[in-house]
Amino acid sequence: MTVGLKTEEVTELALHRSTLNENVLKAEYAVRGKLYQAAVERAESGKKVIYTNVGNPHALGQKPITFMRQVLALVNYPALMEQPELASHFPKDVVERAKTYIANTPGGTGAYQDSRGNAYVRQEVADFLTERDGYPAKFEDIYLTDGASQGISLCLFLAIRGRSDGILTPVPQYPLYSASIELRNGTKCSYYLDEESGWGLSIAELERSVKEARSNGVLPRAIVIINPGNPTGQCLTVNNMEAIVRFCVREKIAILADEVYQTNVYPEGSKFVSFLKVVQDMGQEAKNCQLISFHTVSKGVVGECGRRGGFFHVHNIPEGVVEQMYKVMSTSLSANVEGMLVVGMMVNPPKVGDESYELYFKETNGILESLKRRAKMIYDAFSSMRGISCNPVEGALYCYPNVKIPAEAVEAAKKKDIAPDVLYCLELLDATGICTIPGSGFHQKEGTFHLRTTILPPEDEFEQIVKDFMDFHEGFLSKYNAAEDF
Amino acid sequence: MTVGLKTEEVTELALHRSTLNENVLKAEYAVRGKLYQAAVERAESGKKVIYTNVGNPHALGQKPITFMRQVLALVNYPALMEQPELASHFPKDVVERAKTYIANTPGGTGAYQDSRGNAYVRQEVADFLTERDGYPAKFEDIYLTDGASQGISLCLFLAIRGRSDGILTPVPQYPLYSASIELRNGTKCSYYLDEESGWGLSIAELERSVKEARSNGVLPRAIVIINPGNPTGQCLTVNNMEAIVRFCVREKIAILADEVYQTNVYPEGSKFVSFLKVVQDMGQEAKNCQLISFHTVSKGVVGECGRRGGFFHVHNIPEGVVEQMYKVMSTSLSANVEGMLVVGMMVNPPKVGDESYELYFKETNGILESLKRRAKMIYDAFSSMRGISCNPVEGALYCYPNVKIPAEAVEAAKKKDIAPDVLYCLELLDATGICTIPGSGFHQKEGTFHLRTTILPPEDEFEQIVKDFMDFHEGFLSKYNAAEDF
Structure with missing residues (x-):
């Protein structure tokens, strides 16, 4: 079996770590790196994890757009349109769109399309x-x-x-x-x-x-x-x-x-x-x-x-x-x-006048407005924390605050042979379940430390998450004896 | 605009053909190569093309398995299960399977899963x-x-x-x-x-x-x-x-x-x-x-x-x-x-006793039995043609007959700077609409010529396709003056 086979046992084998393409060995990929792995272990042990490490909105409760899912259901299983009592469940523009896609997708969703796309x-x-x-x-x-x-x-x-x-x-x-x-x-x-x-x-x-x-x-x-x-x-x-x-x-x-x-x-x-x-x-x-x-x-x-x-x-x-x-x-x-x-x-979403438009607008506008509020909330929170500074979140799904790390924490990280921001993020994960990514994964100006968090946790949990983060941060500063005016 | 820009106009540009990765330039990919492009042009001009160049069953009319499509419809749009009059349209095991997948797909089909898979x-x-x-x-x-x-x-x-x-x-x-x-x-x-x-x-x-x-x-x-x-x-x-x-x-x-x-x-x-x-x-x-x-x-x-x-x-x-x-x-x-x-x-398909099983068995067995018949038909056809020999199709979706090419055709191909089997396949496409791939795309023993065709055209069109192929083949042999005992 493969699992558990260690490098020292494998000298008789063609493929082992030391015979791989060296570019593969050198590449780093932080979004699914050390922090993510620690988070997965934590989740497997039954503890709660809030995955703010990757922009994966549905995983944090964002709902899919109904129009899209209805069309997908119909293109995959067109029999739903053939029986009137089923078809009547779907808005007219959904049925039309599904029919248009079926007519213009040679072989249907189960067939290779031209390699450049449909x-x-x-x-x-x-x-x-x-x-x-x-x-x-x-x-x-x-x-x-x-x-x-x-x-x-x-x-x-x-x-x-x-x-x-x-x-x-x-x-x-x-x-x-x-x-x-x-x-x-x-x-x-x-x-x-x-x-x-x-x-x-x-x-x-x-x-x-x-x-x-x-x-x-x-x-x-x-x-x-x-x-x-x-x-x-x-x-x-x-x-x-x-x-x-x-x-x-x-x-x-x-x-x-x-x-x-x-x-x-x-x-x-x-x-x-x-x-x-x-x-x-x-x-x-x-x-x-x-x-x-x-x-x-x-x-x-x-x-x-x-x-x-x-x-x-x-x-x-x-x-x-x-x-x-x-x-x-x-x-x-x-x-x-x-x-x-x-x-x-x-x-090419539903247009004004289409049967789906109202719901489509409500859903997409709701998500966008909520993201705007969350972008502001997270900026306000980080801006208020001692030793943290942060630019406003004008776009995208992330906040990337600059976190000053106390000298004693830098020392502690050195002993563990990890970067100071990795130490910070691991301790944050351990204390609160919040999974972020340390700035070292995104690269940063030497001597500065950051972390990336998404703005994606559900709005109704945001207050608690921010509070947990703040409590952890103060605890971290005390633990590593940051100066009062840090 | 990009379309139509020729290499000679682009010396002021960073990316042009002669500055690309040379491994990319050297790589060949025949399945979507010269024959496929000729077929696409033919189709665009309104003529019929029978795409036997790639194993793309649904594109040639093979039907999807109902069980799979029903489950996909439900996992994409679970509201279908929430209303009894809709849910009752679906077999019980379909609904159960959809619920199981939803429960075990963190964030649903719209969320990244672990990079190794769900x-x-x-x-x-x-x-x-x-x-x-x-x-x-x-x-x-x-x-x-x-x-x-x-x-x-x-x-x-x-x-x-x-x-x-x-x-x-x-x-x-x-x-x-x-x-x-x-x-x-x-x-x-x-x-x-x-x-x-x-x-x-x-x-x-x-x-x-x-x-x-x-x-x-x-x-x-x-x-x-x-x-x-x-x-x-x-x-x-x-x-x-x-x-x-x-x-x-x-x-x-x-x-x-x-x-x-x-x-x-x-x-x-x-x-x-x-x-x-x-x-x-x-x-x-x-x-x-x-x-x-x-x-x-x-x-x-x-x-x-x-x-x-x-x-x-x-x-x-x-x-x-x-x-x-x-x-x-x-x-x-x-x-x-x-x-x-x-x-x-x-x-993990439906099992004996599941509500979907009978239909599932009928569909999958029907496809497999038909493929068996088509594998034999195509082998019989090629084996009967003058100058073509062929091994039985024991498995997969293809037949790869050995086609002797008359000396005059080899000469004609040389003049056009194409391989003899490319000439054969292009003329076949032109005469019949049948799109195959020449053996040179798969590599072959020097001096031998082949083509690959899938066994996927619908069974009820098979006889006609085989007849068209035979007619073309005899015509090709005459055109290029193959000997009687070729």
């Missing part, structure tokens, strides 16, 4: 982009994937030829990027977001990073920009985006725009602006800007993480590259078909 | 393996994936460190393997199946291949065995499997057993035997055999390709390796959840 849904996405940005988008430029991660991973794979190819990546960053770059044998070129200016992205810092890369013999090929930010929650201004585009054109760097949180924008009156719009608004000046944009059904107000639905859009990517994308996607034949349909419903 | 379904798979092989299987050794391809790709990625790592791969082979090995920068070490002995797998040939690899400085790390064979349709004997295991233990080569066609075994009285059973039956002699076995919901009688459900089972794989698998799987967070549930239903 053509009807790709057109729905194109229509959505056209309406969102005010420029005509083409379905041929859209690829449907198993979640956004698959597309990101594919693009990095194509772009990276080896260690001397660099990908500019923010610090802090979502660990998918550092892990994928490592797995693909590329070089991560960090650019630091400026915590003091609300996690601002400065062109001077990009220039510094590119210069450093080049002086190390590394060619920066692409830049990852997460907007709204993960884990930082900031939203870029249009001015800033224009400056980034100019920089990328000048330096011949392609933009990978992770815009999976585009619906999660919270400040009153603010609106998400895509890189695709900015680039097109800039016209001639940005004509050499290469841009690949990613979106998903896992976040926003849909939160259908388990569907693994996503898409990417290519702008100014030559046919020779697109052909290769198609070929690599072909080796896994097809993304899952329901994920594609959920993408379609996300970008 | 624990309840992993246990269902373990129970299935235990019953199938007569040895206790553990859920910890089972990983749920987006189709079998994802697991195969993962294992190759871990095992391959670079060009000097070799993977033994059959010729002919399923092109996922050659493509994945190329994408991972490894070396494919071919071993030839013997067409004359019914695509037999001889140990002498494995020894030859290993010797050749070593003399080229390549270390064979793992062997891919597809049983039942794809595209060849042969089933290995237990004696042969034991000899393979002995060989692999002796040579320190891990076995990757692609057993996705385990339900598709056709000769009267024959039964699939897994490598996992053979290895365990061999006891002490095979104690150092490392085995990873793959299965899917896409084939068999289920044919739910669009779900992307699959699993792999690790045997004798040390913890240090398993941890790395888990880490890499974590970077894509979770396979899609419905794919997992369909895996569960495939391995």
Whole structure:
């Protein structure tokens, strides 16, 4: 049996740890790392765990959108539409949508689709982009994937030829990027977001990073920009985006725009602006800007993480590259078909006048308004804690406070051979059941410590969670003898 | 806009064809290659295409299993169970199964599960393996994936460190393997199946291949065995499997057993035997055999390709390796959840006495019996054609006949800079709409030509398809002046 077999017993075997691909061994992935494993053990021992380590809304009680689930039920089991007494249970637009999807999904949800995705849904996405940005988008430029991660991973794979190819990546960053770059044998070129200016992205810092890369013999090929930010929650201004585009054109760097949180924008009156719009608004000046944009059904107000639905859009990517994308996607034949349909419903929801519209609006607006309140509550809570500072959560699903760690705790962590923020998060988990991720998993400026928590716990438990967190924090400061004015 | 941008216009861009990862450029993937693209163009121009290029049963009219679709409808939209007049439409065991899955899927189908897969379904798979092989299987050794391809790709990625790592791969082979090995920068070490002995797998040939690899400085790390064979349709004997295991233990080569066609075994009285059973039956002699076995919901009688459900089972794989698998799987967070549930239903279908059983049996048995008839029909047809020879289709979903190509056709192909079997398949497509894949995509012994067709077209269209094929074939032989006794 496999379980329990230790490395020292396996010298007679072909596959053991020391004979694996070294890029695999080097890659780190914090979202499912030490903290998550400790949390799983805790849960298995029967204790409560509040999983704020990953943006997994349904796991924390967010309800699915009824319209989507009704359509899925019908496309999977169309017999429900054939008997009037059953069909009458479903709103008319749900039945129509299900019929439209069935008619436009060759072989149904059980059949591989074209490796680029179902053509009807790709057109729905194109229509959505056209309406969102005010420029005509083409379905041929859209690829449907198993979640956004698959597309990101594919693009990095194509772009990276080896260690001397660099990908500019923010610090802090979502660990998918550092892990994928490592797995693909590329070089991560960090650019630091400026915590003091609300996690601002400065062109001077990009220039510094590119210069450093080049002086190390590394060619920066692409830049990852997460907007709204993960884990930082900031939203870029249009001015800033224009400056980034100019920089990328000048330096011949392609933009990978992770815009999976585009619906999660919270400040009153603010609106998400895509890189695709900015680039097109800039016209001639940005004509050499290469841009690949990613979106998903896992976040926003849909939160259908388990569907693994996503898409990417290519702008100014030559046919020779697109052909290769198609070929690599072909080796896994097809993304899952329901994920594609959920993408379609996300970008083409019920409209005013449709029978489902009222409920759809109530559900999605309810989720968005509640997320806004929770974003504020969590910011207020962290801002009030001794030794913790925090930027407002403008977007996405996370808060990334800066936590000062007392010297004695730093010492204690050192003895245990773990990072100080790992110690903090482990003790938080142990005391309260709240599972967060230490900043070291997202990378951070040397000497600073952070943690990432989602804003996803249910609103009615929020007060208690915040109270537990505060109690723990005060206890932690006392335990490690933080100064009064810490 | 992207569409239409040619390579010569893009020297100002970071990403163009000549700056891509060279392993991507080198990889070939025939299942969605030249023939498929020609077929898509044909379909777009309004002409009929019979897609026998890929094992995609529902696309050719195979019906989904009602039990599975009913359960999926309920888990996606549980409100159907809350109203008695709706719930009464569903068999009792369907409702029970849906409730069980809902209770055991944290957050529901819309939530990421553990990256190794939902624990309840992993246990269902373990129970299935235990019953199938007569040895206790553990859920910890089972990983749920987006189709079998994802697991195969993962294992190759871990095992391959670079060009000097070799993977033994059959010729002919399923092109996922050659493509994945190329994408991972490894070396494919071919071993030839013997067409004359019914695509037999001889140990002498494995020894030859290993010797050749070593003399080229390549270390064979793992062997891919597809049983039942794809595209060849042969089933290995237990004696042969034991000899393979002995060989692999002796040579320190891990076995990757692609057993996705385990339900598709056709000769009267024959039964699939897994490598996992053979290895365990061999006891002490095979104690150092490392085995990873793959299965899917896409084939068999289920044919739910669009779900992307699959699993792999690790045997004798040390913890240090398993941890790395888990880490890499974590970077894509979770396979899609419905794919997992369909895996569960495939391995744990309705039992005698369950309300759904009768229909389930009728549907699955009907599909299997029809596949058996079609396997025989296609074999009979090819065997009767001048210049074509063919082994019986013992298993899987394909027939891989050997097609002699007249000298003038070989010449014509040369002029068009395509392989002779590509010419044959393109002309077949053009004349009949039948989309096959030329043998060059699966690799073949030099100087021989083949094509792969699935046995999936609907039974009532089979006669016509076979007739069209025969007519085309005779026409092709005349056109290129084949000798009378060809």
